[in-house]
Amino acid sequence: MTTQIRDEGLYDYALREPRLPEPENRDNDRLDIPIDTRLEMYETQQLLRQFEKRAYDLFMQNLVKGTSHLSLGQEAIATGFARAQRDGDYTFATYRGHAHTLARGADPGAVLAELLGRENGILKGKGGSMHLTSVEHGMMGSYAIIGAQLTIANGAAWSAQMRGSGQVAVCFFGDGTTNIGAFHEALNMAAIWRLPVVFVCENNLWMEYTPIDLITAVPNPAADRAAAYGLESIIVDGNDADAVYETAARVIDRARRGDGPSLVEAHTYREQGHSRADPAKYRPPSEVEAWKARDPIPMYHERLLRLGVPEGDLSAIQQDVARRVDEATEFAKSGAHPGEEHLMTDVWADGGSAWRN
Amino acid sequence: MAELTYRNAVAHGIAQEMRRDPNLVMLGEDIAGAGGVFKTTVGLLDEFGPERVRDTPISEQAILGAAMGAAMTGIPVIAEIMFSDFIAVCFDLLANEIAKSRYMTAGQVSIPIVVRTANGGGSRFGAQHSQSVENWVMMIPGLKVVAPSTPLDVVGLMAASVRDPDPVVFLEHKSLMADKQDVPDGEIVDELGVARVVREGSDCTIAALALMVPRALEAAARLEDQGISAEVIDVRTLVPLDTQAILGSVTKTSRLFTVEENPRLCGWGAEIASIVSDEVFWDLDGPVVRITTPHIPLPAAEALEDMAIPSVDLVTETITKRMG
Ligand SMILES: Cc1ncc(C[n+]2csc(CCOP(=O)(O)OP(=O)(O)O)c2C)c(N)n1
Numbered sequence: 001m002t003t004q005i006r007d008e009g010l011y012d013y014a015l016r017e018p019r020l021p022e023p024e025n026r027d028n029d030r031l032d033i034p035i036d037t038r039l040e041m042y043e044t045q046q047l048l049r050q051f052e053k054r055a056y057d058l059f060m061q062n063l064v065k066g067t068s069h070l071s072l073g074q075e076a077i078a079t080g081f082a083r084a085q086r087d088g089d090y091t092f093a094t095y096r097g098h099a100h101t102l103a104r105g106a107d108p109g110a111v112l113a114e115l116l117g118r119e120n121g122i123l124k125g126k127g128g129s130m131h132l133t134s135v136e137h138g139m140m141g142s143y144a145i146i147g148a149q150l151t152i153a154n155g156a157a158w159s160a161q162m163r164g165s166g167q168v169a170v171c172f173f174g175d176g177t178t179n180i181g182a183f184h185e186a187l188n189m190a191a192i193w194r195l196p197v198v199f200v201c202e203n204n205l206w207m208e209y210t211p212i213d214l215i216t217a218v219p220n221p222a223a224d225r226a227a228a229y230g231l232e233s234i235i236v237d238g239n240d241a242d243a244v245y246e247t248a249a250r251v252i253d254r255a256r257r258g259d260g261p262s263l264v265e266a267h268t269y270r271e272q273g274h275s276r277a278d279p280a281k282y283r284p285p286s287e288v289e290a291w292k293a294r295d296p297i298p299m300y301h302e303r304l305l306r307l308g309v310p311e312g313d314l315s316a317i318q319q320d321v322a323r324r325v326d327e328a329t330e331f332a333k334s335g336a337h338p339g340e341e342h343l344m345t346d347v348w349a350d351g352g353s354a355w356r357n
Numbered sequence: 358m359a360e361l362t363y364r365n366a367v368a369h370g371i372a373q374e375m376r377r378d379p380n381l382v383m384l385g386e387d388i389a390g391a392g393g394v395f396k397t398t399v400g401l402l403d404e405f406g407p408e409r410v411r412d413t414p415i416s417e418q419a420i421l422g423a424a425m426g427a428a429m430t431g432i433p434v435i436a437e438i439m440f441s442d443f444i445a446v447c448f449d450l451l452a453n454e455i456a457k458s459r460y461m462t463a464g465q466v467s468i469p470i471v472v473r474t475a476n477g478g479g480s481r482f483g484a485q486h487s488q489s490v491e492n493w494v495m496m497i498p499g500l501k502v503v504a505p506s507t508p509l510d511v512v513g514l515m516a517a518s519v520r521d522p523d524p525v526v527f528l529e530h531k532s533l534m535a536d537k538q539d540v541p542d543g544e545i546v547d548e549l550g551v552a553r554v555v556r557e558g559s560d561c562t563i564a565a566l567a568l569m570v571p572r573a574l575e576a577a578a579r580l581e582d583q584g585i586s587a588e589v590i591d592v593r594t595l596v597p598l599d600t601q602a603i604l605g606s607v608t609k610t611s612r613l614f615t616v617e618e619n620p621r622l623c624g625w626g627a628e629i630a631s632i633v634s635d636e637v638f639w640d641l642d643g644p645v646v647r648i649t650t651p652h653i654p655l656p657a658a659e660a661l662e663d664m665a666i667p668s669v670d671l672v673t674e675t676i677t678k679r680m681g
Contacts, residue, residue, distance in 0.1 A: 090430070127461040135465045140429065141458065145449050151419045152454065155426020155434075162382065162408065162432055169426075182449075185416035189423065192414070346464040347499055349522035355498075356598040356632075357550065 018287030019205055019213070021239065021269065021294045028242045029303055041079050041241045042304060042314065045297050046321040048075040048099040051108055054325050055098065055115055059276050063333070064115045068129040069096040073239070073271030076296035077202050078103040080244025081170050084252050090140050090160075090169040092153040095130035097142030100172055106134035108324060109331030118335030125338040126346070140169075147182030149173065150199060154190050157197035157255075168255045169197045170248075176207030178221040187229040187263065194260035198251045201263070202238060204270040209282050222265035231263050238266030239296040242303070271295070358541055364534040366508035367397035367473070370515030371435060373544060375405050378433065381519065384411040384420060385437025385473075394439055395475050395534055417443050421450035424470045428524075429458070433469040435519065441476040441490045441528060448493070455524045456499030471518045471525045476504070477568055477618055478650075478666050479532030483657035487531075489618040489650070491566070491625055494526045495595045501549060502595040504528040506570035508538040510593060513547025521549060530567040550597035554606065558588035561612035561680060564603055564629060566592045569616040569667060576616075576672035585680055595625050603629060604637050611642035614676055616667050621652040646679050648672055 052070045059068060071078065074096075082103035085091070093100035101111055106122060114121030115129050122134055130144040140156060143149035153171035160167035177183055178201060190197050201222035205212055218224035223233040236247045244266060251262035269291035273280035280288075301314060347353035361369055375381050383401070385393075389412040392399035402410045413420050417438055424436035438444055444451060451472065458466045478487035495502050503518055503525055505511045511529070518525040555570065556577050565573035570591045577587040588606050592599070607613045613633055615626030630645040648667050656662055 123461065123465075124463040126463050131461045133462040133465050135462070140426075141462065141466065143454065145453050148418070148422060148449055148454050151422020151450065152426040152429075153422075154419065155423040155428070156430045157426070158423055159427040159430040159432040162427075182418045182422070185414070185419035186422065188414055189416060189419040342463075346460050346462075349459070349467055349469075351464070353498070355596050356600040 013211055013282045014284050016211065016284055018284040018290060020287065020290045021267070022237065024294060024299055025237060025240065025243065028240055029306055031242050031246055033242055033245060035307065035309070037083060037245070038242065038304060038307070039309070039317070041083050041245065042300055043317050043321060044079040044082065044103055045075045045241060045300060046318055047108065047324070048078060048102055049297055050321050050325045051102060051112070051328070052098055054329055055112065058116065064129070065117060066128055067275045067277065068115060069275045070272055071096055071099040073291065073295060074202055074204060074268045075099055076241040076244050076300070077200065077238045077266045077268060078172070080241045081200060081248040083245055084248035085138070085168070085170060088138060088165070088167050090138050090153065090156045090167060092140055092149040092156070092169065092171040093142045094149065094173055095142060095144040096174070097132050098129070101132040101134060101139050101142065104134065104137040104139045106132070106137050106139060108328035112328045112332035113335045116332045116335065117337065118332060119338040119342070120331065120335035124342055126342065146177050147173070147180035150186035151182050153197050154186050154195055157190070157195040158193060160196055166256055167196065168252050170200060170252070171197060172200045172202060174207070175201060175203040175205070175212040175216070175221045177201070178225060179216060190261035191229040191231065194258065196255035196258070197261045198255055199261065199263045201265045202268055203265050204268050206270060206274070206283070208274045209278070220265055222263055226263045229263070231261065234262065234264045236264060236266050238268030239294050239299065241296060241300055358539050360537050361508045361540045362534065363508045363511055363536045364395060364397050366511035366540065367515065367529060368400055369540070370512040371398065371401060372404060373512065374516055374519040375401070375409065380431070381433050381435065382409045382411070382427070383435040383437065384413050384423060386413055386415055386439050388412060388437050393437070395531065397529060398437070417447035418450055421447045421455065421472065424472070425450060425455050425468055428468045428470045429466050433519065435471045435473060438472060438474040440486050441474040442485050442488050444474065444490055444493060451494065451500065451526070452497045456497045460499060467522055468524050469522050471527050473527045473529060475531050476528035477530045477532060478655050478662060479568065481657055481659050481662055484654035487655045487662070491528060491595055492619050492623050495625055496623070499524065500596065501525040502528070503549060503593070504530070504567040504595065505593065506530070506533065506567050506591050508536065509540050509545070510547065512540055513545045514549070514593065516546040517549050520546070525549070528567065532568050549594045550599055552593055552599035552602040553591045554588060554602070555591045556587070556589040558586040558610065560586045560610055561614060561676060562588045562590060562603070562606040562610045563614045563616060563672070563676070564590045564592055564626065565616040566595070566625065567618065569618055572667065572669050572672060573616050575669045576676065579669070579673045580676060583677060585676065587676065600632055604633065607633055607637055608640045611640055612680065613641070613645045615645070615647045616672055617647060617649040618666055619650060621649045624649050643679065646675065648675050
């Protein structure tokens with residue numbers, strides 16, 4: 001199961017047995033979710049998809065520099081959770097955080113401008129793709145050192161608990177993150193303090209370039225560890241926005257009631273490489289194909305048709321999103337490159353960066 | 358007026374601030390029920406209760422993460438890392454997250470926290486419980502660094518650190534814990550970024566920090582007997598650095614010695630030496646000399662540790678020789 005022979009320019013892991021998705025659960029058509037909520041989630045998923053495809057095109061035109069990590073194929077998770085959150089709830093994400101930032105309502109133009117390193121970016125170009133933050137939308141940051149954000153999400157949840165505000169923190173991370181110490185420290189602390197926090201593992205089967213099962217002691221990297229912290233083991237189909245939403249609503253409600261944290265493992269697949277530089281040739285082609293056939297967005301489209309939504313309504317949503325993404329692109333491209341006046345600001349609360357007199 | 362030990366001054370300073378700001382909370386290992394392994398937080402649990410004074414698991418990353426998350430959502434936090442050596446365990450939180458989030462988010466995020474930690478040698482604890490790590494934190498843009506040398510400064514600089522809206526690393530020196538001083542009644546609030554001339558002199562300047570301040574003072578007294586008038590500056594805060602106080606003194610005395618407990622390479626004195634040679638080079642009558650712990654891990658044995666950390670003898674002899 002571990003090592004394979006190199007062959008035909010494929011990396012070893014590409015010769016492994018593919019890890020195939022579970023079939024879609026059509027019973028989820030009947031989940032008790034209002035059609036308006038579903039249409040909103042359709043729109044959000046369209047936005048995340050079309051936005052990131054545009055971001056990808058802009059890399060190809062060399063307008064986006066540096067690195068960038070896309071969530072193509074994983075959109076249902078950010079969507080379902082964001083829809084189940086309330087205004088004021090907190091979100092913590094990773095370097096793969098475009099989707100989570102947009103799903104909480106940040107302006108796509110400002111996010112795209114950030115990817116382009118422009119002054120009209122949501123962080124004025126100072127953070128970039130890996131650190132998207134929009135405090136006004138409860139999006140408390142994207143963190144690029146594996147594991148840190150789980151501990152920080154605890155702090156936001158602790159603060160909400162102390163203030164009695166009823167806010168809940170939702171914290172996203174990948175399967176690979178379950179193997180770093182901070183994950184375990186955070187889970188334990190959340191459990192002992194019954195913090196209103198929900199940890200969401202987006203298990204896309206691959207760490208970076210290594211299959212998660214090769215480097216993890218248990219088959220389900222998050223769910224199988226839940227018991228160690230006295231938590232329920234929860235696995236959800238991460239490619240079904242309704243399934244995600246239903247689970248999200250349940251665990252967020254539990255946190256809001258004061259019944260403590262939850263750990264959710266959402267099964268999904270990264271349809272592209274880990275980051276911009278990664279052609280992702282190391283995966284079994286049949287695995288990629290099988291998961292693409294379970295892409296969350298066409299599946300959701302079909303569901304809405306089955307539920308009686310006219311095709312025309314869905315294509316109107318798609319076109320509206322396309323227009324917004326075009327506008328966002330124009331906004332981003334029109335931004336100036338940040339000037340020198342931004343370089344030395346915002347190190348300290350006084351706005352400056354002086355370390356001596 | 359009450360006589361306080363350095364150790365009691367820590368709790369005194371924290372209590373002053375917790376009374377003033379009902380939102381202020383603290384967390385750390387063994388800080389509540391046990392009153393801290395150095396007994397620096399005795400009495401705080403009784404006065405402020407377990408919601409505001411929290412014992413944590415041995416989870417340094419979770420401690421600093423919780424502090425950061427709470428601070429960025431409106432609750433200022435004092436976090437304790439038991440020994441400063443353990444900062445290495447949670448350096449990601451300190452160096453990558455807490456220090457950088459304001460800049461990376463173009464000012465969207467504020468992190469008003471104080472990370473208190475027991476720093477420095479002299480306790481015969483060996484290489485993993487004795488380090489002077491001020492340079493570990495000083496080198497990170499976005500962190501302020503404070504290292505008081507007296508009980509009064511502990512109280513006043515604690516207040517200044519808590520009230521500062523930026524993250525502050527507050528280094529409490531293990532070998533100063535029993536030092537005593539009269540501390541006035543009433544609220545005491547000092548200022549970050551202000552060094553103090555603790556002894557005036559005209560022939561040379563000695564810049565020292567924390568435990569090295571009393572040693573520098575004693576060395577200055579001995580140097581006086583030899584006819585050398587040394588001015589001693591307690592640097593007090595490394596970031597922000599009171600460069601003007603040091604430059605002003607060096608302009609007057611024309612010689613500078615730094616006394617640093619950290620191992621040699623990249624100690625705080627190197628930065629000061631660089632600033633001085635860059636900005637007042639023509640006022641100097643001789644080289645800037647750094648007196649530091651050698652570049653070694655600290656040994657445990659009393660005899661060896663005492664050889665390693667700059668002593669009054671070493672400071673006196675070095676200055677006598679280099680002034681000669
Ligand atoms: C502490 C740390 N180690 C390594 C890395 C480099 N790195 C960036 S992303 C990544 C893979 C993370 O995998 P996973 O948690 O599954 O998230 P995914 O990228 O699949 O969303 C690694 C190893 C890092 N950023 N931080």
